Amino acid sequence: MQTIDHRRIAKNTILLYFRMGLIALVGLWTSRIVLNCLGVVDFGLYNVLGGIVVAFSFMSGALSASCNRYYSVELGKRDYTALKEVFKANVLIFLLFALIIFILCESLGLWLIDAKLVIPQQRIAASRWVYQFSVITFIFSLMAIPYKSLIMAKEKLKVYAYSSIIEAFLKLSIVFLLNKAPFDTLVFYSLLNMLISLGTNLFYILYCKRFYAECRYDGRPSRKICIEILRFNGWGVIGSLATATRNQGVNILLNMFYGPAVNAARGLANQIYSTIYQFVQNYALAFAPQIVKSYSAGQKNECNALMLHCSTLAFLMLSAVAFPIIFEMPEVMHLWLVNVPEHAIAFARIMMATALVDALYPPLFHGIQATGQVKWLNILCGGCQILVVLIAYCLMKWGRISSEMVFVLIFCGAFISQIIRIILAHKYLLLSIKDYFKKVLLPVISATFLYSASLLALSLLLDSGIARLLISFAISIFISATFVLISKKTRYDRA
Template identity: 25%
Template sequence: MKENTNKSIAINSIILNIRLVIVSVCGLLYTRFSLQALGVTDYGLFSVIACIISFSSIINTIMVVTSNRFIAMAIGKGNTEEACRTFNVNLVIHLLIAMLTLVVALPIGHWYISNYVNYSGDMANVYVVFDISVAASAVSFVGVPYNGLLMSRERFFVFCAADVVASVVKLVVTYLMIYHFEHKLLVYALVNAFMTAFPTVVFFVYCSKYFKDIVRFCFVREIRKYVEVLKFSAAVGYGAVALLLQTQGGALIINMFFNTAMNAGLAVANAVNNILQTFANNVQKPISPQIVKNYATGNMPRCTYLVCLASKATYLSMFMVSIPFLIIPESLLKLWLSDIPPYAECFTRLLIIDTLIFSINAGINDFVFATGRVKQYQLIVNSLVILSVIVGYFVIRHYMKAETLFYVYIAFSFIVFLVRPFILVRISHFDIRRLVYDSYIPVLMVTALFMPIFLTRSFMHPIACVAVAYLYFAVLVYFVALKKKERSWIVAAVLERFRRSL
């Protein structure tokens, strides 16, 4: 299969990281410009409205994973007709979700706004902003199957380009809003709606041109097909809800026993951790559809190799981007923020450690989704995630130390790390020994050998300390984490680049 090459994984990873850098920089800037243009009151209002419709992001996350899995399976089998039917099943489901969103969200949102939203300005603007946001979310639901098709076909450049264009447009308009436009709140709502809906238009046009055989409309009458997709999405949804409960539950517990200043520290830590995690996940994203397609074709050796590669690469990528925040978080936070909230440094380190442990098994998720036997896996793993919040509540209630909550999270992440392979054996014939030797042992050795670097903080300048850490980490990855074949491939790629530059 032409797509199943290590070169395509590397190219797609580069594309995703370029997109992430641009979108992240735009995000930091247009947050600042938005606050300047709108003021605290209107910006806070928009944040409240965003919370009201935040369910859409959860549904999108669930359904993108679902669409990607089913479409990739059909494409992996080389059956265009089946791929078309699968696409249309997902499209009909998402059209219904979009209509349901309009029917349910609009009246509930209007009721919530009229009863609970306190706003000193014109309340009519609040309803208009909410309606625009809900409509944009509905349009984004329709684009999910197209997004899944692009991921399955590994056309990462298309949705990366759409995200970059939308982010740049929002950045330019929010900057202009500081000095222009009379109805700034409405303009801001329209810009955010554009960012939400624009990718759907791009996906539709591109897929209609290049994947006509798959996206042509045909109504599938088999109820079984729809039930299969919905059952899978329900299992995936349990995982999304569990992670949301852990994140939001942590914030609520901290607020319950401490104060909002400490919540600010947690918000900073979450912001840092989310950016780092997104960078790391960009390494896994190009590998995910290939795992599904190789499983669909029965190419288990390649599938196993990709699972091990995804797990190892995601962990090492997360470790790599986290190094400065693990070694000198105080220096970085001072550079970014004028006033560092309480516990921001401590929370940042602990959240990163928790994410690192959770990421060691990154490739297992994709393999389990490929098998379709997700119920037992999702139930056990995500019940442990939810249990960590419950245990964390009682532990912090007893010890009254904020950081103990995240020690509990780390302990449960380690339990999940140990449990996942055993569940994998129960639902499939996956070669666990290969995972241990090709993924677990290399990353744990790199981690153990890297530990002495933390001692250099006491006698080296922060910049020099980070520079030495990255150099040492690169040596460890090359000689400890990579296999001989992977080292040869990297050397050949570098030499080829050097040869072309001459």
Template identity: 30%
Template sequence: MQTSHRVLKNTLILYGKTGITMFISLYTTRVVLRELGADSFGVFALIGGIIGMFGFLNGSLAAASQRFMSFAHGEGKPEQQQKIFNISFGLHFIAALIMVISMLSIGPLLFEHVLKIDLDKLLTAQRIYQFVVASLFFTVLSVPYDAVLNARENMAFFAIIGFIESLLRLGVAMAIAFVANEKLLLYGFLMAMIPLFLAFIRAMFCHMKYVECHFALRRSYDLALIKSMTQFASWSFISTAVAMVSKSWEGIILNTYFGTTINAAQGIANQLSGQLLTISNSLLRALNPILVKTAGERNNEKMLRTAMSGAKLSFTLLAFCIIPISINLSYICKLWLSSVPEFAIIFTQLLLFRSLIAQLSMPISTCIAASGKIKGVSITGSVIGLCPLAVCAILYKHGYQPPAIYWAYICTTIVRACITAPYFAKKHCGLHVKKFLINVVVRCIIGTGITLLASLWLKTLLPEGINQVMITSAVSSVLLIICVWYIILDQTEKEHILNAIQSAYTKLNRIIVIKQTESSS
């Protein structure tokens, strides 16, 4: 199957899952916020952020596992894949123990000296912290299985797992509605059980279906491979650690200056932006293993060409949702939530804008990771990633409003997308930087800029309400489609899309003819 067809097939599978789980997740948030209240919801969001801060080690190992597994798959070496799985599982088991011990040790210090949580919720928050720490152990152990599924491009299983997870989260939200007391404690316990259940399903499926998922730790011992994976994970560790610490301390800094209510607004923004990001991430999840496999085939030209097309598509797919939602967010939040926390709307809009910019460089960053040379980009990205925290700590002391931290992150995201990622992609993969900036960045900004300005102008002519949302959404979608075709895509990409559509139409026609023949006979 051609690369474009594989990407299209896997993306459509993940989109089908996204379309279902998005609405389930958004409704789940509404129910949870209503049942827990803004303060309790903010407490859970804060603890979740802290746990994420300590997940940086897992993130770096996960990057190494997925890169090496997909690379070996591209090289066509099944024995190497089994070695990588076993080494990855061993490393993740050690990482899981380190994280659990570290988090349990530092927990008392956080609750006594760092976090601002009301006394009546403090004991509950400490118990939830312990629940989530325990669940993280099993989440870490499931990463090698995700690497296998990713290398095998089994997006159908990812879709099923995502659907099950959404249903379980909805079930938890509905369950706490029937409890009079200790709702926050019950919610934290049940949410912690979900990763354990999903990790068990992943492990059972992979061991039954894939030969590389066979435990043979002694036979798989390969010092050179362990060293190579550990080096890659070490440099990935730096950038992942900064990203996770930055994300978690974002919540802690906001909590320090503005209390737990602002964490509720942050939690709402993260929830909505996270759901929308699954749209573009569906394409990236389908695209990334192909990019790494292509690197394993030693075909950098094809890899970079695919990455640039993927950057355009992921950017525009996210823009399709972000533009109408952002300009109508105030009305949408009133319908979605019974009570909208202060700053939730502006937080969400800025976070969506930042996420949109980040799409421009994500496939290029995958190419850099596929090369295995991530030392420079990790160090540079880490320095840039720490800047917003330091800047905002100063700004808040001088009376700046909470959204300042999101503006700071937007600035660093622009630097990464337009300067650091293209530079290191040129150095390690041979990217033509000028071509990338003009063909990807400039085209995307012009196309979406025209759509956004026209949609904002149209909004000013219409009264707030459901009609305004429907009309602006329809017009922005049509305008963006026109801009994508005439501004964002180049001639080669248009031909690939037309060929993919023609191929899909031909296959559908053939299926219809076969069905008609069978029914007539």
């Protein structure tokens, strides 16, 4: 019988938090230096050009999720022969997908750069080089996903953590070379980032081939398994397309209507969002295999209990950091950056609020995905995200709304999507909505009130500064710890 290994979840979570802490510090410091070296316009161009490549890769999210799902299912069944067949099928599928992405990037992507984006005339040549480096980087990253996903499914997260830390420090080291760039600084920076990414992904491939027998590619992949995976991914493509449309479509719209300076502000806000949201992503890496394995082993009650438990903890862990940053965003930005671009503070605050809603998403997503019933999950949630971008475009085109309102629309879309996931989890997993309200939403609402009231009172009592920032973190950590300790599920797990 497959048992839920809470000790392994805790161990992997701690390891990934150690990784996240180092990478977050290195990443934020790197962004500060890169912004100063490249300038606001080049920094904005780097973000939007890379975003075009990601926008064309809308299927990668679905394919990556299916890798994790199918690997975890076979590991839960302990069927290693089937696992090998799934691996071979995934390698072939990702190879074909990489070819499709390459064709799209070299046709529609180049047209978008030439015809739609706002790029200063003197930076067009450099932008083309940056774009091509981004394409190469992404293609090789795609080819490494079947290998990286297997490492995740086997919960060998130490390998992932250490390689990510090394990659982060390598990226930090290259920023000190920017002042001595032998040619255009933006092009030089993009080239070095590409080489580091290629090296990291090559490591994942070689590691899996060395230590996992399933990764030794012998014989043709099963046509039946390939079709099954593609059929499963058919609906996932909608969700992935929606995510790419929301994230990168908004970035492109901001460039078209407001220019690269606003892209720079969005890029910095997204850096904070991505760094802080790693609290949830790292926790998800630790619990996702356990959710899928427990469901595939027929332990549906344990699967539902784990989803409820992980939803609450994910929100509380993120809140301990997110709420102080929301309230003290001006101080955080000025400590981080020498010159804070206009709109960056407002963008970051709204994106952090969205992150708090998104914190509740991974446990339900992995639970529903374990059932294989992903059709309506992707249609409804994906539809919400695409609708947000369409509404934003219409309002920009006709009403010239403020750029901040675009991010408010994204927040609303995330909120509605979470309601949809709760309903679908009830339908497919028989998850009790009453239990979800009692064990997840009630603690979340109560904690949100306490965070907000406490930090608002603090802002009225103390002037802005480092002291108030540190006290804000202390208060939020205390509130999160209190809610964790009084959680009945947490006490049960610790018993």
